[in-house]
Amino acid sequence: MSVIGEERVRGGVFREISAEDEETQPTEIQSLCMNCYEDGNTRLLLTKIPFFREIIISSFTCPHCHWTNTEIQSAGRIQEQGVSYNLKIKCKEDMNREVVKTDSATTRIPELDFEIPAFTQKGSLSTIEGLLDRAVAGLEQEQPIRRATDPEVANKIDQFIQRLKKLKVMEEEFTLIIDDPSGNSFIENPCAPQKDQALSVSYYKRTPEQNASLGINDAEPEPEDKPANDLDTMRNEVLVFNTNCPECNAPASTNMKLVQIPHFKEVIIMATNCDSCGHRTNEVKSGGATEELGTKITLHLTDSSDMSRDLLKSETCSVLIPEIEFELGMGALGGKFTTLEGLLKDIKELVVMKNPFICGDSSTTETAEKLEQFGKKIDQIIAGEMDVHIILDDPAGNSYLQNVYAPDPDPEMKIEKYTRTFEQNEDLGLNDMKTEDYGEVQS
Structure with missing residues (x-):
């Protein structure tokens, strides 16, 4: 202190x-x-x-x-899921992307069959070019000793260093993959608020081996003689458990309640309030299983009164606004139970007000102006001055947008059910999930 x-x-x-x-x-x-x-x-x-x-x-x-x-x-806690960034580097501008790489991240360049394993380097805040410079410096460090003791190996490493240097001056395109089981690495999206076509981000559940490498113990199974939870009691009570504030890490309490959404399903709402720094956060998770089909909800905004519609966005839901070429990927903003206006304000705060690349040394006039214009467009949508469509695409089928005409159909809202692709099932962890033959008793 x-x-x-x-x-x-x-x-x-x-x-x-x-x-x-x-x-x-x-x-x-x-x-x-x-x-x-x-x-x-x-x-x-x-x-x-x-x-x-x-x-x-x-x-x-x-x-x-x-x-x-x-x-x-x-300085933050280890995230609930690991993260993997796959960036296709095609031009010199991509070399200036800022990168946060923690010591638990693995860095790979498939075209060179090159890999920097986890925990072999300290964490760094750099650029793509800086990552390559650091890799070259690491390989060159022991070259004088290798030339004296093993000239053949030293010669091969010299050739490999030259290939890395050629990548730095963009003599050929290559792919950079950063896989971090702690979920704390990051690659800049210079196209924000639009989707970056060259960058794909995926989240995954850590394996027991990855948890062990991060010093995390898997949760112990509940005792078999523990009585089952009474759902009727849970619906009428607010459960409170101790946790830590995600902002200042001070002890805080989280309230959790099971809520039935009319014409939809039960959800779990969790809210955390920190008495130390005043930070407040809320999160919503589905109380049921993953649906057999994905859900795509399209709402045509025709009046400012649409902003008061209740909305449930699960953590697996993407948000699209085609008219302004905006897409919010799966996992961003987490799960939320709010109104349509609240969701748009959260999007503006995330993309514009909390974007580090519009201030300080990282800022460029072009990026700042682009994000400022995006913020104005969001304000116009909230005020009902723009004719746009809001699309909620949830492959897990656990998102919801209020139908103000219920139980009759909403003429401005379209709900589509679709079969998930293999890649979507992979993102949800369903391809490796076994749900059959658990009740069979071996004789």
């Missing part, structure tokens, strides 16, 4: 980087240089990427041997 300062704690330990905010200045501490074993200086900056999450940036400099080292660590 004495190092960070009482005022800084009151304003939040992790603050957005701002030239006008004196509290965002780094903290300097004296530490040992692992190169010459003299005293050096480490500078720590606790900040947050608004479009992402909190990070700790550290930079070490030794005044004696001039050795330097920088690294980044995620």
